[in-house]
Amino acid sequence: MKYTRKQIFALLAALAMILPAGCGGSQGDDVRKSDMPAPSEEVIPVRPEEVQPEAAPPVETQPEVREPEDNRQPDSEPEETQRPESLEADPVSQPEAEPALDPEPDPEPEPAPEPEPEAEPAETVPEDGTYTASVTLEGGSGRATIESPAVLRCEDGKFYATIVWSSPNFDYMKVDGEKYLQTNTEGNSSFEIPVAAFDQKLDVIADTVAMSEPHEVEYTLFFDSATLQRQ
Secondary structure, three states: OOOOHHHHHHHHHHHHHHHHHHOOOHHHHHOOOOOOOOOOOOOOOOOHHHOOOOOOOOOOOOOOOOOOHHHOOOOOOOOOOOOOHHHHHOOOOOOOOOOOOOOOOOOOOOOOOOOOOOOOOOOOOOOOEEEEEOEEEEEOOOOOOEOOOEEEEEEOOEEEEEEEEOOOOEEEEEEOOEEEEOOOOOOOOEEEEEOOOOOOEEEEEEEEOOOOOOEEEEEEEEEOHHHOEEO
16 A cells, blocks of 8 residues: 555654654754754555544535525426336236117117097998999890889889890890799790899890890890989
């Protein structure tokens, strides 16, 4: 270890004070300082335990200057604490998400009330008496015809029509399997038959003797209710 010049001079001065006391004291007094050899520039090794290190100069401490509370800068915002990855990865520590509730279905619109059926008009019973109505004949060879409008008789709400042919050669008619004979003996053949319904074709049979032998011919009659009139 190297020592500074100041430390060396201090050591030599200490030795000079110790040496005269060890040699009897008197001789030490006679020794002149001038006779002492000048200290050399050599570095004399000294044991480290004999040298005391210089005390470090005291450090002047400045009093802490506190700023007024109004001028203090707000402390920096604390960093956002991050959750440990172990908690994020642990499914047990995390609360289970509640199952999403299904939205309530919209209420079904109430069905529109069904319109009440119109009341059927009460069936009117025709009065007894004489009526007329247009009638149409179809079938046969097309050469025979009947008079239209035909005369109808109403009795107890039922109609009976007088059918007058354009020929005197018909001797009877059949309606629903029932035979009806002529109502006259002279002129064209005339028959009174029941009218089962209006506004629809009614099947009838008329027997003619114009041929070499009697022959039944099929026809249809259509009575139009719109032409029905009271006489």
